[in-house]
Every structure is written in C-alpha cells, then in structure tokens.
Amino acid sequence: MSLSDEMRVSLRLPARILFQGPAARLSGSAAHGGFGILPNHVDFVTALVPSVLLVTQPGGAERIFGIDEGLLVKKGHDVDIAVRRGVEGGDLGTLHATVGKAFAEIEDEERAARAALSRLEADMVRRFTILRKASP
Template identity: 70%
Template sequence: MSLAAEMQVNVRVPGGTLFEGAAARLNAVAENGAFGILPNHVDFVTALAPSVLLITQPDGTERIFGVDEGLLVKTGHTVDVAVRRGVESSDLATLRQTVREAFEAVEDDERVARSALSRLEADMVRRFAGLRQAPQP
C-alpha cells in the first residue's frame, strides 16, 4: 500500500449519505473507547458506539456528526461508516440539541410506521379468520 496524505471517507445512514469526501483524519468512539484514524492506518473493522464522529478534511475544516451505533470499516485508503442514525452539526455546542431533535423526529416516524404495520397485521388476521369461517360449497 502506498503512503497517502488523505483518505476517502463515506458516512452512510439507511436513508442516504451524510458525508462523502476526502479526509486527513477521523476520530470516533468504539465500544471499547475512542480512537483516531490517519490515511495510512492499518486496515480494521470496529463497532461504533453512539457518540461524536469528527472528520478533519485536508483543508483543516472539521465536520462534526452525532451518530448512533454502527460499523466502521477501514480498507486501504477508504473508510466506510454505516450508522443507524446520524446528523451533522455546525459545532459541538449545538450538537446535543441537533441530535435530540433529529433522533426524536425519526423515533416519531418509526412509531407511526409500527402503528400502521400493526393495523395491517390485525386486518390481515381478521381476513384470514373470515376465510376460514366462510361456508364451503
């Protein structure tokens, strides 16, 4: 593997992509503690804990993400991060509120979806019960 000054980072959630671009450094928190990755770091896989994901771009700009549990895979000069939920914030001071608002909205949507699914399941059970009770010709 050749030495590189930057790596490609992809941060994805089930509904899309939070970040896709070059990075000089990445800091995250795994279940066993915080860690950092530089472009020439050894390849590895780790489970991420709900925490702050910090990506430093080659120009020094820091991108701050609040992420839920997920998985990080480093291969060569590419880092792929997949998380259940995530949101970008402009700074650490507002991250907590941004995460709270975004995650609560997702939880509300999930609650509505579970309720609709429960109604559909109950309707399907009633229809099957009705078929079973229908008179045979």
C-alpha cells in the same frame, strides 16, 4: 498499499449519504472506547456506538457528526461508515440540540410506521379468521 496524506470517507445513512469526501484524520467511539484513524492506518473494522464522529479534512476544517450505532470499515485509503441515524452539527455546543431534535423526529416516524404495520397485521389475522370460518 502506497502512503497517502488523506483517505476517502463515506458516511452513509439508510436513505442517503451524509458525508463523502477526503479526510486527514477521523476519530470516534466504539464499544471498547475511543479510536483515531489516520490515512495510513492498518485496515480496521469496528462497531460504532452512539457518539460524536469527528472528521478532519486535509485543510484542517473539522466536520462534527452525531451518530447512532453503526459499522466502520477501513480498507486501504477508503473508510466506509454506515449508521442508522446521524446529523451534522456546526460545533459541539449546538450538536446536542441538533441530535435531540433530529432523532426525536425520526423516532416519531418510526413509531407511526410500527403502528401502521400493527394495523396491517391485525387486519390480516382478522381476514384469515373470516376465511377459516367460511371453509367447510
């Protein structure tokens, strides 16, 4: 592996890519504590916990993300991050409110989907019961 001043980071949600681009540094939190990754860091895999993920781009600009649990894989100069939920914030002060609002909306959608699935399951059980009674 050649030495590099940057790495390619992809932060993926189940339905879309939240961030994709170069980074000079990345820091986050795993189950056993905080970590930092530089471009020439050894290959690395870790489970992420709900926390703040900080991506420092080559020019020094920082991108701040509030993330839910997920997985980070660094291989070579590529860092792939997959999380269930995540949002980008402008700064740490506003990130808390942004995360709370976005995650609450997602939880409402998940609750509605679970209710619909429960209704479908109940209807299926009811139909099987009717079929069973109709058979000799």
